Amino acid sequence: MSINTLQILTGLWILIALIVHVTMFYVTAPFGRHTSEKWGLLIDNKLGWMLMELPSLLIMAYYLGWGSQSFSSYVWVLFGLWILHYFHRSLIYPLRIKATPKKMPLVIAMSAILFNSVNASLNGYYLAELAPLEKYSQVWLSSPHFLLGIFLFIIGFAINLRSDAILINLRKPGETSYKIPRGFLFTYVSSPNLFGEIIEWAGFALMAWNLPALSFMVWTFANLVPRAKNHHDWYLQHFSDYPRERKIVFPFLY
Ligand SMILES: NC(=O)c1ccc[n+]([C@@H]2O[C@H](COP(=O)([O-])OP(=O)(O)OC[C@H]3O[C@@H](n4cnc5c(N)ncnc54)[C@H](OP(=O)(O)O)[C@@H]3O)[C@@H](O)[C@H]2O)c1
Numbered sequence: 001m002s003i004n005t006l007q008i009l010t011g012l013w014i015l016i017a018l019i020v021h022v023t024m025f026y027v028t029a030p031f032g033r034h035t036s037e038k039w040g041l042l043i044d045n046k047l048g049w050m051l052m053e054l055p056s057l058l059i060m061a062y063y064l065g066w067g068s069q070s071f072s073s074y075v076w077v078l079f080g081l082w083i084l085h086y087f088h089r090s091l092i093y094p095l096r097i098k099a100t101p102k103k104m105p106l107v108i109a110m111s112a113i114l115f116n117s118v119n120a121s122l123n124g125y126y127l128a129e130l131a132p133l134e135k136y137s138q139v140w141l142s143s144p145h146f147l148l149g150i151f152l153f154i155i156g157f158a159i160n161l162r163s164d165a166i167l168i169n170l171r172k173p174g175e176t177s178y179k180i181p182r183g184f185l186f187t188y189v190s191s192p193n194l195f196g197e198i199i200e201w202a203g204f205a206l207m208a209w210n211l212p213a214l215s216f217m218v219w220t221f222a223n224l225v226p227r228a229k230n231h232h233d234w235y236l237q238h239f240s241d242y243p244r245e246r247k248i249v250f251p252f253l254y
Pocket residue numbers: 031032033097098099102160164167168170171177178179180181191193194197219220223224227231
């Protein structure tokens with residue numbers, strides 16, 4: 001595939017993200033607390049998470065290992081960070097969630113497999129086959145956009161991990177109910193885990209400074225801002241004592 005073809009496909013992918021973004025304010029994605037039997041066949045929640053996220057890990061690992069220029073420049077740094085995130089998301093996170101009887105619609109798992117496969121393929125193929133070698137030289141590693149980007153990536157990853165850990169630990173073993181999370185960034189927003197994930201991929205896009213990475217940032221924002229709004233509205237509906245001053249996902253802003 002030529003660079004031009006990849007850029008056009010990525011541009012179309014960004015357009016789809018914008019359509020999905022608007023749609024998701026009207027149609028709540030039915031997994032986690034919003035899961036629903038109306039969406040057809042259900043599968044185990046932990047299995048669903050693994051199936052959904054593994055393509056992203058495997059496709060990027062494939063391009064890192066077998067790409068023609070994965071080790072000819074410093075693009076392996078980007079591969080490494082992506083693989084770190086998805087190793088956790090596909091193999092560690094699903095084992096940590098306390099979701100005993102919980103299920104998710106198969107259609108959600110299938111659409112997430114598609115979403116993750118396209119994102120990983122666009123990013124992996126670009127880095128492994130098309131990225132100009134001089135762009136990812138040693139100079140890139142000390143550039144301001146790389147340094148700020150990796151800072152945001154690490155901060156976002158840490159916020160996401162810590163917030164998810166707080167949420168997961170709200171339940172004692174065997175419990176399935178929901179509680180009001182408190183402390184850390186929950187003082188400011190309903191979904192600091194989603195905030196962290198958005199910051200993380202914004203940092204990645206800043207570091208990578210290419211269209212596929214930008215498209216993944218746009219998709220993350222497009223998915224997670226409406227999901228955070230759904231979570232926030234759900235809390236307000238289910239807890240009369242929910243802190244009203246909490247924002248949805250961006251501290252002090254939204
Ligand atoms: N990059 C992307 O586009 C993308 C898309 C989706 C998700 N993600 C990431 O995947 C992770 C999960 O996302 P999510 O929206 O499913 O997160 P979530 O709804 O906040 O749930 C996270 C975990 O905590 C539990 N939990 C949440 N709130 C709780 C409460 N008030 N009381 C007790 N337990 C609670 C959930 O249980 P239940 O499952 O039983 O609700 C789940 O196991 C996040 O880190 C997110 O950033 C990324």
